Amino acid sequence: MHYSDLLKCFVRFAMNPSLEARFEKYCDTVVATLMHADREQPARWYIKGLMLPGERKSVEPMAARVQPHNVRSAHQSMHHLAAKAPWSDEAMLSAVAAAVLPELVRDELPVHWIVDDTGFPKKGKHSVGVARQYCGQTGKQDNCRVAVSLSIATALGSLPVGYRLYLPREWTDDAERCAKAGVPDEVGFATKPALAMRQIEAALAAGYPRGVVLADAAYGFLMLERVSGRKKTPLDSKRLPYPPASARAGLGPMQRHEPTSIATCRFRLARAITRTLLQCPCCGCRRIERY
Numbered sequence: 001m002h003y004s005d006l007l008k009c010f011v012r013f014a015m016n017p018s019l020e021a022r023f024e025k026y027c028d029t030v031v032a033t034l035m036h037a038d039r040e041q042p043a044r045w046y047i048k049g050l051m052l053p054g055e056r057k058s059v060e061p062m063a064a065r066v067q068p069h070n071v072r073s074a075h076q077s078m079h080h081l082a083a084k085a086p087w088s089d090e091a092m093l094s095a096v097a098a099a100v101l102p103e104l105v106r107d108e109l110p111v112h113w114i115v116d117d118t119g120f121p122k123k124g125k126h127s128v129g130v131a132r133q134y135c136g137q138t139g140k141q142d143n144c145r146v147a148v149s150l151s152i153a154t155a156l157g158s159l160p161v162g163y164r165l166y167l168p169r170e171w172t173d174d175a176e177r178c179a180k181a182g183v184p185d186e187v188g189f190a191t192k193p194a195l196a197m198r199q200i201e202a203a204l205a206a207g208y209p210r211g212v213v214l215a216d217a218a219y220g221f222l223m224l225e226r227v228s229g230r231k232k233t234p235l236d237s238k239r240l241p242y243p244p245a246s247a248r249a250g251l252g253p254m255q256r257h258e259p260t261s262i263a264t265c266r267f268r269l270a271r272a273i274t275r276t277l278l279q280c281p282c283c284g285c286r287r288i289e290r291y
Contacts, residue, residue, distance in 0.1 A: 129166060
């Protein structure tokens, strides 16, 4: 889940009577976390660009949509905000969570904490965190960046409350490369499950509504700890519930997806249909067990 999903989620749950008023309320919530008045206008343009129709959500095409008569200046301001201006994404996520969660989490609705990572295909090798690694969008090893997220979800929707870029060792072991890309000196290597646990701990400290923690097999496998001779997850010490399958994911072999051809799917579907028939629909004879 990306920040654009967070923006859409907030607009959906803001309760002002008009769309314009709801949007302005959202913008007020965001710009209050940016720590400088000069960032207010480019932030509003940036948010508007994310919300408006348009396939490309990079800075330049968004600037052309929100400020068609002043594209160059808007582009510079928005790019500075996104790439260079110091502001806290954690503070922004926290502010949005404070506004959205009361509407998202109701007493009668079950709550889930969803741990996941998202891969973003990327060309080149200079963008922070880019490396050849598994990318969920392409379903294979690819040149991409990966972000780990924690989202709180109910039947009404989901909201990211934690979001962190994963830096592979080939980045963290290369101080010169990190410095050139602007990675802070204090940022070191952390596995994806370690990033997820930090986000869970931060969510607990913030007092967010607790829920069942859901994660795929990779996280269930890597988050296991051996304590007192038995398998135990860090979630046990946090008193957070989780499905038993998540804890047992590391006890057996990892399941890999095997691609299936269209011909195989067609054959399996025909076999399944045939097994439900008592007689041939064409000639009326009794079913023949040929499949």
